[in-house]
Amino acid sequence: MTALVLFGGGGDLAMRMLLPSLYFLEHDGLLPEGLKIIGAARSEETREEYIAKVRAAVQGKADGHWSDDAWAKMEARLDYLAVDATSAESLKPLRDKVGDGSVTSFLAVSPSLYARIVTAMRAAGLAEPEDRVVLEKPVGRDLDSFRAIDDAVADAFGEHQVFRIDHYLGKETVQNLIALRFGNTIFEPLWNNLSIDHVQITVGETVGVGDRWPYYDEYGALRDMLQNHMLQLLCLVAMEPPSDLDPDSVRNEKVKVLRSLRPVTPDEVERVTVRGQYVSGTVEGARVKGYDEERGADSDTETFVAIRADIDNWRWAGVPFFMRTGKRLPEKRTEIVIQFKPVPHSIFDRDSRGEARANRMVIELQPEEDISLTVMNKRPGLDQKMQLQRIDMSLSWGVGQKGAEPPRRRIAYERLLLDALNGDSTLFVRRDEAEKAWEWVDGVSASWAEGKVKPMPYRAGTWGPDAADLLLARTGREWKTNG
Ligand SMILES: NC(=O)C1=CN([C@@H]2O[C@H](COP(=O)(O)OP(=O)(O)OC[C@H]3O[C@@H](n4cnc5c(N)ncnc54)[C@H](OP(=O)(O)O)[C@@H]3O)[C@@H](O)[C@H]2O)C=CC1
Numbered sequence: 149m150t151a152l153v154l155f156g157g158g159g160d161l162a163m164r165m166l167l168p169s170l171y172f173l174e175h176d177g178l179l180p181e182g183l184k185i186i187g188a189a190r191s192e193e194t195r196e197e198y199i200a201k202v203r204a205a206v207q208g209k210a211d212g213h214w215s216d217d218a219w220a221k222m223e224a225r226l227d228y229l230a231v232d233a234t235s236a237e238s239l240k241p242l243r244d245k246v247g248d249g250s251v252t253s254f255l256a257v258s259p260s261l262y263a264r265i266v267t268a269m270r271a272a273g274l275a276e277p278e279d280r281v282v283l284e285k286p287v288g289r290d291l292d293s294f295r296a297i298d299d300a301v302a303d304a305f306g307e308h309q310v311f312r313i314d315h316y317l318g319k320e321t322v323q324n325l326i327a328l329r330f331g332n333t334i335f336e337p338l339w340n341n342l343s344i345d346h347v348q349i350t351v352g353e354t355v356g357v358g359d360r361w362p363y364y365d366e367y368g369a370l371r372d373m374l375q376n377h378m379l380q381l382l383c384l385v386a387m388e389p390p391s392d393l394d395p396d397s398v399r400n401e402k403v404k405v406l407r408s409l410r411p412v413t414p415d416e417v418e419r420v421t422v423r424g425q426y427v428s429g430t431v432e433g434a435r436v437k438g439y440d441e442e443r444g445a446d447s448d449t450e451t452f453v454a455i456r457a458d459i460d461n462w463r464w465a466g467v468p469f470f471m472r473t474g475k476r477l478p479e480k481r482t483e484i485v486i487q488f489k490p491v492p493h494s495i496f497d498r499d500s501r502g503e504a505r506a507n508r509m510v511i512e513l514q515p516e517e518d519i520s521l522t523v524m525n526k527r528p529g530l531d532q533k534m535q536l537q538r539i540d541m542s543l544s545w546g547v548g549q550k551g552a553e554p555p556r557r558r559i560a561y562e563r564l565l566l567d568a569l570n571g572d573s574t575l576f577v578r579r580d581e582a583e584k585a586w587e588w589v590d591g592v593s594a595s596w597a598e599g600k601v602k603p604m605p606y607r608a609g610t611w612g613p614d615a616a617d618l619l620l621a622r623t624g625r626e627w628k629t630n631g
């Protein structure tokens with residue numbers, strides 16, 4: 149491996165996530181020996197100017213992990229070249245700069261440029277058989293546009309050279325979910341419709357859309373979050389055990405889940421989906437504007453979506469997967485809730501059930517990283533009738549290191565950059581996965597269009613429109629977080 153090229157190396161993603169991640173990898177001695185890191189964007193700046201910007205960005209993220217030695221090593225690797233990545237001519241000096249050896253190119257630029265950039269890369273000799281390309285989401289805004297971009301990518305690179313990022317797959321707890329499911333025997337017999345009542349996936353954000361509206365207004369919550377991150381989480385919960393951790397074994401199982409998702413039809417769309425858009429309100433104690441005010445015009449783009457998904461296979465028949473995500477919700481909270489069924493017959497009479505509830509597993513990705521299991525326990529004491537109480541047992545990865553400093557919480561891109569550099573695509577999205585996800589999401593948006601389903605207003609700082617609660621209440625259930 150000779151070089152990692154960051155196209156868009158001066159942009160927001162590169163400065164906030166990619167370069168700090170590379171610094172942490174350097175700090176931990178994980179970057180390949182001799183790897184060059186080259187920022188490439190149109191702005192004319194010198195190597196020194198670029199390095200000064202990178203240093204400031206990295207220091208801002210390093211907290212207590214700044215090390216002059218690690219920085220010196222990273223600085224020695226860094227370089228910058230002003231290029232127009234859509235022009236093969238402009239890319240030739242970059243080809244010369246990377247030298248012999250393989251190149252991994254990370255496209256941290258607008259996806260509207262992907263097709264032209266990969267075509268130029270091919271012409272400039274940056275898409276040789278040993279080279280790789282990393283693509284940020286969103287690739288396209290529907291199945292057709294995804295295919296148009298991806299066809300251009302496929303003309304330049306073989307599928308094994310393409311690394312489609314979904315940064316949620318780089319999150320520690322998401323990988324821990326794989327470990328929990330397939331590294332233990334005790335959960336597997338329960339992981340089906342005999343024991344599980346339903347699954348909830350919540351990705352709540354307090355931030356609004358703000359300045360990102362030119363992008364967001366075209367996408368909305370369905371395409372920005374559900375098509376990728378949330379369906380990936382659903383796949384990891386629902387997939388069958390793969391035969392090994394080989395990238396294709398894992399991705400084959402995820403594709404099977406996506407293929408089993410029941411399409412959302414126009415007849416069903418109002419029953420199984422909720423679209424919302426925030427209006428002004430209060431979030432974390434501050435008054436905030438509504439989406440239309442930020443955008444400066446009326447818009448039919450949803451900033452909130454809740455969906456009931458059904459997976460039509462033996463394991464999950466009759467187990468609804470409820471997903472919801474939105475901007476300007478009361479909390480930044482990402483969690484997966486596995487709600488087990490209640491005991492088939494309770495031996496505790498009504499007034500002695502105390503806090504009795506069915507068991508529940510909560511896989512929390514944000515704000516904390518934890519996996520916990522709620523179990524019932526006897527309330528200590530001499531109650532005449534035995535009283536139950538709930539105990540939340542943490543199964544967190546920090547457990548077992550009592551007294552030890554918890555490991556640093558890594559940026560999801562650290563794992564993914566390292567894997568891309570090592571050519572391991574297990575945590576990246578294969579083309580057929582992305583296609584199936586787009587196909588299902590296109591069905592939802594087509595059904596919204598046919599049924600003229602417009603977003604319902606919700607006050608900023610609430611958990612979306614009331615209809616999102618009704619989505620569960622109609623089935624006798626409630627969301628965990630606001631339940
Ligand atoms: N920011 C984030 O948190 C996230 C971003 N993403 C995705 O990452 C990608 C980048 O986003 P973001 O960093 O926010 O965008 P920015 O607009 O901040 O950065 C884009 C970068 O691309 C460069 N650029 C534009 N045109 C060209 C060109 N023709 N040749 C070379 N460089 C070019 C720009 O620099 P210059 O003008 O100097 O050329 C700039 O460095 C997008 O796909 C986005 O959807 C995904 C998830 C989160």
Ligand SMILES: O=C1O[C@H](COP(=O)(O)O)[C@@H](O)[C@H](O)[C@H]1O
Nearest residue numbers: 285315351353355372373482514
């Ligand atoms: O991809 C995206 O993700 C972020 C949320 O990421 P998180 O890691 O902070 O949960 C979201 O804000 C953004 O709209 C979306 O494009």
